Structures are given as structure tokens and as C-alpha cells.
Amino acid sequence: MDKLRIVFMGTPDFxxxxxxxxxxxxxxxxxVYSQPDKQRGRGKKVTFSPVKEKALELGIPVFQPDSMRSDDVxxxxxxxxxxxxIVIAYGKILPKAVL
Incomplete structure (x- = not known):
């Protein structure tokens, strides 16, 4: 039996x-799909979401679209x-085409 092929959507530590x-x-x-990187702190340093950091550590490609509604996405x-x-605290509304 082949392995289950998964796309994971999530953003925070949770x-x-x-x-x-x-x-x-x-x-x-x-x-992995995660929220776009954001500027944080006084220096406006761009930081990755916890899920993006883990995905990169695991060697998994990461996508961060501004919206899930575009035809390209x-x-x-x-x-x-x-x-x-699998969607766990992704933070984006998923259109019917994705569901």
C-alpha cells in the first residue's frame, strides 16, 4: 500500500x-501551507511562523499565499x-474549490 500523500496547513505553535x-x-x-511571514518587534524583523520553521527543518516545501482563493494557488x-x-489552526478561509 502506498503512503498517504498529505498537504498540511497550519501556522502557530499549536x-x-x-x-x-x-x-x-x-x-x-x-x-506545508502557512500564513505569510510577518514583521515583528521594534526592528521590524521578518519572522517565520512556527509551522514554517518546522517544515523547513524537516525539508518540506512551504507555500505562503496571501489568499487561498486565487486560481494559481x-x-x-x-x-x-x-x-x-490536514488543517490545524491555519488562519485562512478555505474556498469550496479547496474543500
Missing amino acids: SVPSLEKLAQAGYDIAA IEQLHSLAPDVI
């Missing part, structure tokens, strides 16, 4: 343990051919 468990279990995580997601999309 989502990281689930992403780690999926990776440890050996699932094929095709990509939907086509990109479709081209990843996931069996399932």
Missing part, C-alpha cells in the same frame, strides 16, 4: 506537534495531488 507526528510516522508530506494545490489536506 500546529507544530501534529506536523512532527505526521513526519515521524513516515507520511508523504507533499507541502488552487492549481498549485491541485498539482500536489494530495490524498488528504
Whole structure:
């Protein structure tokens, strides 16, 4: 039986343990979607979301679209051919085309 191909969507610390468990279990995580990077602090330093940091550490491609509604983003997601999309505290409204 082939491995389940997953796209993971999440942003905050709360989502990281689930992403780690999926990776440890050996699932094929095709990509991670996370909120765009934000400027934080006095120096306006750009910081990555906790999920993006973990995905990069695990060698998983990360996508950070401003919206999930554009045709290009939907086509990109479709081209990843996931069996399932796991969403944990992503923070974006998903259109019907994604659901």
C-alpha cells in the first residue's frame, strides 16, 4: 500500500506537534501551507511562523499565499495531488474549490 500523500496547513505553535507526528510516522508530506511571514518587534524583523520553521527543518516545501482563493494557488494545490489536506489552526478561509 502506498503512503498517504498529505498537504498540511497550519501556522502557530499549536500546529507544530501534529506536523512532527505526521513526519515521524513516515507520511508523504507533499507541502506545508502557512500564513505569510510577518514583521515583528521594534526592528521590524521578518519572522517565520512556527509551522514554517518546522517544515523547513524537516525539508518540506512551504507555500505562503496571501489568499487561498486565487486560481494559481488552487492549481498549485491541485498539482500536489494530495490524498488528504490536514488543517490545524491555519488562519485562512478555505474556498469550496479547496474543500
